[in-house]
Amino acid sequence: MTHLAVDICGLRLKNPTILASGVLDETGKSMLAVAKAGAGAMVTKSVGKEPRAGHQNPSIVELQHGLLNAMGLPNPGIDAYAAEIKEAKKSGVPIIGSVFGGSEDEISELAGLIEKAGADAVELNLSCPHAKGYGSELGSTPELVELICRNAKRRIKVPLFAKLTPNTSSISSLAAAAEKGGADAVVAINTLKGMVISPDARMPILANRFGGLSGQAIRPVGVRCVYEIHEAVRIPIVGVGGIGNGRDALEYIMAGASAVQIGTAVWTEGVGVFNKVCSELLEFMEHNGYESVKDMVGVAHSGRR
Amino acid sequence: MFTIAEHRDETPTTRTIIFKEKLAAVPGQFVMVWVPGVDEFPMSASYTSKDFGITYQVIGDGTKALAAKDVGERIGIRGPYGKGFAIHGKRLLMVAGGAGMAPLAPFIEESVDHKVIVDLVLGAKTKDELLFEGRAERAGAKVHVSTDDGSKGLKGLATESVASVLRNEKFDCIYACGPEKMIVGLLEIAEKHGTPMQASLERIMKCGIGICDSCALDGRHVCRDGPVFSELELRSFEELGRTKLDTSGRKVRI
Numbered sequence: 001m002t003h004l005a006v007d008i009c010g011l012r013l014k015n016p017t018i019l020a021s022g023v024l025d026e027t028g029k030s031m032l033a034v035a036k037a038g039a040g041a042m043v044t045k046s047v048g049k050e051p052r053a054g055h056q057n058p059s060i061v062e063l064q065h066g067l068l069n070a071m072g073l074p075n076p077g078i079d080a081y082a083a084e085i086k087e088a089k090k091s092g093v094p095i096i097g098s099v100f101g102g103s104e105d106e107i108s109e110l111a112g113l114i115e116k117a118g119a120d121a122v123e124l125n126l127s128c129p130h131a132k133g134y135g136s137e138l139g140s141t142p143e144l145v146e147l148i149c150r151n152a153k154r155r156i157k158v159p160l161f162a163k164l165t166p167n168t169s170s171i172s173s174l175a176a177a178a179e180k181g182g183a184d185a186v187v188a189i190n191t192l193k194g195m196v197i198s199p200d201a202r203m204p205i206l207a208n209r210f211g212g213l214s215g216q217a218i219r220p221v222g223v224r225c226v227y228e229i230h231e232a233v234r235i236p237i238v239g240v241g242g243i244g245n246g247r248d249a250l251e252y253i254m255a256g257a258s259a260v261q262i263g264t265a266v267w268t269e270g271v272g273v274f275n276k277v278c279s280e281l282l283e284f285m286e287h288n289g290y291e292s293v294k295d296m297v298g299v300a301h302s303g304r305r
Numbered sequence: 306m307f308t309i310a311e312h313r314d315e316t317p318t319t320r321t322i323i324f325k326e327k328l329a330a331v332p333g334q335f336v337m338v339w340v341p342g343v344d345e346f347p348m349s350a351s352y353t354s355k356d357f358g359i360t361y362q363v364i365g366d367g368t369k370a371l372a373a374k375d376v377g378e379r380i381g382i383r384g385p386y387g388k389g390f391a392i393h394g395k396r397l398l399m400v401a402g403g404a405g406m407a408p409l410a411p412f413i414e415e416s417v418d419h420k421v422i423v424d425l426v427l428g429a430k431t432k433d434e435l436l437f438e439g440r441a442e443r444a445g446a447k448v449h450v451s452t453d454d455g456s457k458g459l460k461g462l463a464t465e466s467v468a469s470v471l472r473n474e475k476f477d478c479i480y481a482c483g484p485e486k487m488i489v490g491l492l493e494i495a496e497k498h499g500t501p502m503q504a505s506l507e508r509i510m511k512c513g514i515g516i517c518d519s520c521a522l523d524g525r526h527v528c529r530d531g532p533v534f535s536e537l538e539l540r541s542f543e544e545l546g547r548t549k550l551d552t553s554g555r556k557v558r559i
Contacts, residue, residue, distance in 0.1 A: 029524030
């Protein structure tokens with residue numbers, strides 16, 4: 001019997017589509033709406049210790065094949081956000097709590113706090129490219145990635161995911177470091193650091209000047225990263241970057257991802273994208289004799305000369 | 306980027322920009338206005354038929370910088386976004402509080418063009434702040450003015466004026482834009498009279514395209530599902546008139 005259910009580090013998902021961090025997940029009720037639309041799991045907005053307004057607008061630029069954003073990690077702070085997680089949990093869909101911090105101690109403290117708030121897993125944001133002192137500024141060296149994962153892992157019982165940056169010469173070294181540090185899974189990729197300039201205004205459009213590129217445009221980069229990581233680690237990989245239909249998801253799965261996250265496609269497709277990806281995946285599986293998603297994970301690695 | 310063709314005062318606190326470029330917007334839809342180097346913010350289209358224009362209140366750094374722009378200067382515009390007003394019936398009552406008149410003014414013109422009879426309750430703090438009163442009259446609407454200080458028309462809130470208009474006449478639909486308290490009050494009045502209603506809402510908006518969740522309202526999004534919501538939607542909102550999100554996403558009381 002063909003089915004879409006997946007198991008990632010003990011987390012049971014009814015299907016492999018996960019809401020990516022930063023999209024429709026600042027409030028519990030929005031996450032309930034995403035769950036209703038069919039997501040198999042949801043990652044929260046990246047949460048820090050204190051309320052944070054994020055960057056000045058413009059914080060987003062619409063492009064032909066994606067978005068450039070520099071939201072700047074806006075969030076209400078972990079204390080206030082606990083109520084949103086509680087609300088989102090009513091969906092019955094696993095909630096993955098995303099946290100960011102300025103040091104390994106702060107990150108591990110937040111990992112503990114978001115677990116306490118009810119998160120079924122914790123995703124470390126080691127990869128936001130546009131917030132000074134956070135994200136990829138900490139997550140760009142294997143040494144720090146390993147240290148941060150080790151510290152965080154000690155504080156929590158739920159699975160630990162490390163979300164990695166592609167803005168590095170070797171994402172597979174970062175993934176190997178996360179695995180060594182005790183991460184239960186890696187998530188790849190976060191946005192690619194970029195800039196858009198308005199020739200009319202003679203300046204970058206984003207108030208933060210540079211930001212992170214997401215959407216269709218980055219899918220080949222994401223697929224390549226997942227493919228490389230699959231050859232470097234044994235822990236599960238969650239693929240993310242430019243997934244908007246079933247075939248996009250299949251690329252990531254065949255490269256080695258056990259599940260996928262969807263974010264920017266919510267802009268173009270609405271929340272219906274989760275159901276769309278799932279039904280297209282199922283159709284492909286039925287046509288090609290795959291019973292479960294896990295049978296397809298990493299198949300693109302075989303048959304090479 | 307869009308070029309400013311005309312920039313004028315409407316009231317002591319509101320200004321209108323008419324652009325050289327055209328943009329096909331439905332009354333009630335909004336655009337994201339970028340003042341380079343300063344800010345980007347949502348703004349309702351106040352001219353949507355022949356010309357495209359916006360009318361804004363000068364309240365923060367962004368709108369102050371916008372107010373200083375001269376004819377011929379260029380600013381960024383993206384959009385139009387969201388859902389606008391839709392004509393339901395032959396006799397419509399529009400209710401505008403303060404700058405809430407901006408999106409209703411083109412809707413009045415559109416409605417009259419469609420042979421609809423329009424009454425407008427136009428409220429403001431004082432008579433100088435009555436926005437587009439003459440424009441609504443010229444379009445052919447019957448205008449009922451109310452001011453908080455009684456300097457013109459009925460002294461009191463727009464909702465009180467609406468209650469008195471509804472005592473004598475019946476409408477197919479009520480359309481509102483203004484302070485959230487006014488909209489909550491109108492919902493009650495509309496229910497009492499069994500009249501359907503649409504209202505345009507406001508929240509802090511960052512992306513404008515339905516992904517960042519900053520304008521979330523009970524799991525819906527003002528930028529994509531709104532800004533104009535139907536009565537059914539308005540009644541379903543537990544947060545309406547009670548809480549909104551601040552820039553960090555924290556729920557705060559209204």
